[in-house]
Amino acid sequence: MATSNLVRKPAQPPAPSARPARRKFDLREKPQLWLVPTVFVVVVLAWEYGVQLLGVDEYVLPLPSSVVESLWQQLGDDQFWGHFWVTTQEALLGFVIGVGAALVLGTFISQIKIVEATLMPYIVAFQTVPKVALAPLFVVWFGFGLTSKVVMAAVISFFPMLVNVIEGLRAADADKIQMLTVFGASKAQIFRMVRLPSALPFIFAGLDIGIVFAILGAVVGEFIGAKEGLGYLLLQTNYNFDIAGMFAVLVVLSLMGLVAHFVIRLLQKRLAFWAEDTKVIGA
Amino acid sequence: MAIKATARRAQTQAPASVSEDSWIEIDGLDKEYRPRKSAPTLALSDINLTVRRGEFISVVGPSGCGKTTLLKILAGLSPKTGGAVRIAGRDVTKPLPEVGMVFQAPTLLPWRTIFDNVMVPAEIQRLDPRRHRERAQQLLEMVGLNGFEQKYPHELSGGMQQRAGICRALVHDPAVLLMDEPFGALDAMTREYMNVELLRIWQESNQTIVLVTHSIPEAVFLSDRVVVLSPRPGRIAEVMDIDLERPRDLGIMSSDRAGVYVERIRRHFNAAGVID
Numbered sequence: 254m255a256t257s258n259l260v261r262k263p264a265q266p267p268a269p270s271a272r273p274a275r276r277k278f279d280l281r282e283k284p285q286l287w288l289v290p291t292v293f294v295v296v297v298l299a300w301e302y303g304v305q306l307l308g309v310d311e312y313v314l315p316l317p318s319s320v321v322e323s324l325w326q327q328l329g330d331d332q333f334w335g336h337f338w339v340t341t342q343e344a345l346l347g348f349v350i351g352v353g354a355a356l357v358l359g360t361f362i363s364q365i366k367i368v369e370a371t372l373m374p375y376i377v378a379f380q381t382v383p384k385v386a387l388a389p390l391f392v393v394w395f396g397f398g399l400t401s402k403v404v405m406a407a408v409i410s411f412f413p414m415l416v417n418v419i420e421g422l423r424a425a426d427a428d429k430i431q432m433l434t435v436f437g438a439s440k441a442q443i444f445r446m447v448r449l450p451s452a453l454p455f456i457f458a459g460l461d462i463g464i465v466f467a468i469l470g471a472v473v474g475e476f477i478g479a480k481e482g483l484g485y486l487l488l489q490t491n492y493n494f495d496i497a498g499m500f501a502v503l504v505v506l507s508l509m510g511l512v513a514h515f516v517i518r519l520l521q522k523r524l525a526f527w528a529e530d531t532k533v534i535g536a
Numbered sequence: 537m538a539i540k541a542t543a544r545r546a547q548t549q550a551p552a553s554v555s556e557d558s559w560i561e562i563d564g565l566d567k568e569y570r571p572r573k574s575a576p577t578l579a580l581s582d583i584n585l586t587v588r589r590g591e592f593i594s595v596v597g598p599s600g601c602g603k604t605t606l607l608k609i610l611a612g613l614s615p616k617t618g619g620a621v622r623i624a625g626r627d628v629t630k631p632l633p634e635v636g637m638v639f640q641a642p643t644l645l646p647w648r649t650i651f652d653n654v655m656v657p658a659e660i661q662r663l664d665p666r667r668h669r670e671r672a673q674q675l676l677e678m679v680g681l682n683g684f685e686q687k688y689p690h691e692l693s694g695g696m697q698q699r700a701g702i703c704r705a706l707v708h709d710p711a712v713l714l715m716d717e718p719f720g721a722l723d724a725m726t727r728e729y730m731n732v733e734l735l736r737i738w739q740e741s742n743q744t745i746v747l748v749t750h751s752i753p754e755a756v757f758l759s760d761r762v763v764v765l766s767p768r769p770g771r772i773a774e775v776m777d778i779d780l781e782r783p784r785d786l787g788i789m790s791s792d793r794a795g796v797y798v799e800r801i802r803r804h805f806n807a808a809g810v811i812d
Contacts (some may be wrong), residue, residue, distance in 0.1 A: 429643055
């Protein structure tokens with residue numbers, strides 16, 4: 254923290270580490286830097302040799318080495334990339350639609366009392382419906398193509414976002430609102446200058462859950478009825494007893510979620526840089 | 537300093553009849569809280585006070601005597617129950633653009649730089665951005681925050697944040713500056729330093745200041761007059777002229793006369809059986 258030259262403060266004791274630039278990678282300060290990779294290596298080795306030692310069937314649990322091999326094969330296959338883009342498209346479209354709708358509706362609900370009073374019972378009721386169970390219905394309504402998966406992804410990412418938007422827009426400090434009021438701010442100005450920025454950390458929490466849910470929604474939609482996509486590929490490998498191939502697809506799906514999560518984290522650090530950490534509401 | 541150059545704006549907006557001697561008029565003010573399910577409580581009773589333009593007034597009183605309530609009524613944040621309150625000739629029924637306020641906490645917006653925080657009132661009131669950016673810069677220099685314009689609030693100490701809060705309260709050149717225990721959260725040394733700073737700012741900007749504080753020495757050191765409120769319901773127990781020459785420095789507080797003032801105010805508190 255910066256200290257004014259006018260405000261005297263007692264001298265700080267020297268920092269324990271004299272090299273702040275290198276502290277980031279100090280293994281004593283952050284043991285997780287070696288613990289996390291170590292756990293990974295140990296688990297993979299145990300898996301590899303455990304499977305071999307116990308003679309577990311490749312159809313039950315494939316060797317990590319076969320998974321890697323299968324993954325490598327898939328990545329070189331144009332067909333695989335076709336499936337990959339289909340699922341990515343479904344998830345992203347659904348995410349944008351679901352999250353966008355939640356943003357708009359959440360704003361109205363949090364700002365207009367009568368809208369809240371009217372819609373909240375329905376939202377609470379609908380929230381208890383297991384959304385995944387709606388997938389067969391969406392396939393009937395919207396067909397085997399892209400639309401049914403986009404709808405599934407949108408519906409499933411909508412609710413966590415909605416809850417976070419509503420909560421976030423209510424999270425503004427009463428002190429800050431009062432401060433703006435004293436200086437003559439209108440409701441719209443208070444919304445723009447305090448409520449919206451205060452909601453940003455919550456909105457990012459909603460986006461973070463939303464993107465993972467959107468991928469889930471797309472895959473579930475593909476399970477029910479599809480001719481392409483990673484969910485479809487997952488079923489195909491399953492039918493062919495290509496368990497290593499299934500694992501490879503699962504790895505790709507996890508990586509998709511991971512990348513999306515990091516992109517949103519990065520945006521959050523840029524746009525909501527003042528907030529310490531996100532409080533995640535409702536998953 | 538150029539700060540003074542724009543100090544006439546508020547006056548030109550006010551009705552012609554406003555006298556500089558009654559810049560703030562509080563006339564028979566009552567405030568009663570009426571909770572729906574319990575008996576009403578009288579927070580303020582028959583407050584009468586007239587403040588000259590450019591005067592520095594402090595309000596002291598035991599906890600819960602309604603001094604913050606009084607300030608909130610002046611700020612237009614809280615409705616009055618009876619009586620009249622006028623600032624620069626205008627009835628206070630809602631927040632007036634002629635008022636600036638400094639709060640107990642700095643209450644800066646963490647997503648704005650210090651400079652953009654200071655600009656908040658000018659932005660809200662859609663005042664000429666160019667002129668007010670210039671004024672914001674001058675104010676920040678006046679409180680010694682030049683070089684910190686592009687920093688974010690969390691990068692500054694509490695005292696520096698509070699100084700930015702003072703700049704914000706002054707940027708739209710208000711007719712009256714209201715301060716609600718602005719230094720209560722600061723350590724003793726920073727607080728003394730801020731008191732000296734505030735006097736300097738007041739002398740340079742020619743503001744009318746109403747300061748609520750629970751520190752008797754602070755009130756004596758800063759003010760032209762000190763208003764002592766009685767315990768609830770808050771009534772004016774005494775309005776004391778502080779006849780100490782200006783400009784003042786902290787040394788004046790060890791003078792006999794300052795000691796007499798402090799003692800006299802303290803006796804009000806003791807008589808009420810409360811020491812704040």
